[in-house]
Amino acid sequence: MADWEIRPATSADVEAIAELRAVVLRADLTRLGRYDSQRVRQRLRDEFVAEHTWVIEVGGEFAGCVALRPAADAHWLEHFYLASHLQGSGIGAAVLSHLLEECDRDGIVVRLNVLQGSPARRLYKRHGFVVSTEDPVDVFLVREPRRGPTIALF
Template identity: 35%
Template sequence: MEPSLRALGRFDPDRARARLLDGFEPAACTVVEAEGRIVGFYVLEDRGADLFLSHLYIAHEVAGQGLGATAMKRIVSEAGGRPIRLGALKGSAANRFYQRHGFVEERRTEFDVYYVRD
């Protein structure tokens, strides 16, 4: 997320680290692997009626190889038909990624766009 945050003039490594730690639930974390090494992860929180994707990260050096799309297929499968919600930073390329995978905008805040995929 650093490039997106820098583009908005909002990159602060301490805030980024705190956001990650605040939303990180180890039991809800799934690693993404490629060629036997960890290249990313996602955190999918079960909230009963829906799921919340609080993190989805793929290492820059392997971005664009379909690993995010593969992870998203797995996330959708895990949802078992329940809605999936998430937030993305305004101006981030992640917004296009989520829209391509069937997420539609629910609301906006000053810095984020929130999506749902039914």
């Protein structure tokens, strides 16, 4: 696995993230009959919140992004995209583990949705996500916080 790091996103990152989203989601959205090259980018621009987003860098270069948006009953894992040539390298799993460790420490439930048939669903299943609901386009997943082992003091 290549060395990676994450840094807070800024508003200057939005176009690179929107372009990555269009590339990464194209196959799944096309398969579902929902790909629109303008809409896929605009949805990211409309939903982008820099303070909840991190940029993934590999070798100092933009490689992906992930957002963790707080909500009333959980945090929503959103916009988790990794450049195609890095998928399957372990970077996505490492980034996800890092974020989930923080949520576990704080006792936070994590929710997300993936497109039907997305290979990313295997990654989420390996990290403890289970299906909450689904429809013809989306699968909604949830993960309860994991607690560390309890140590008896007496």
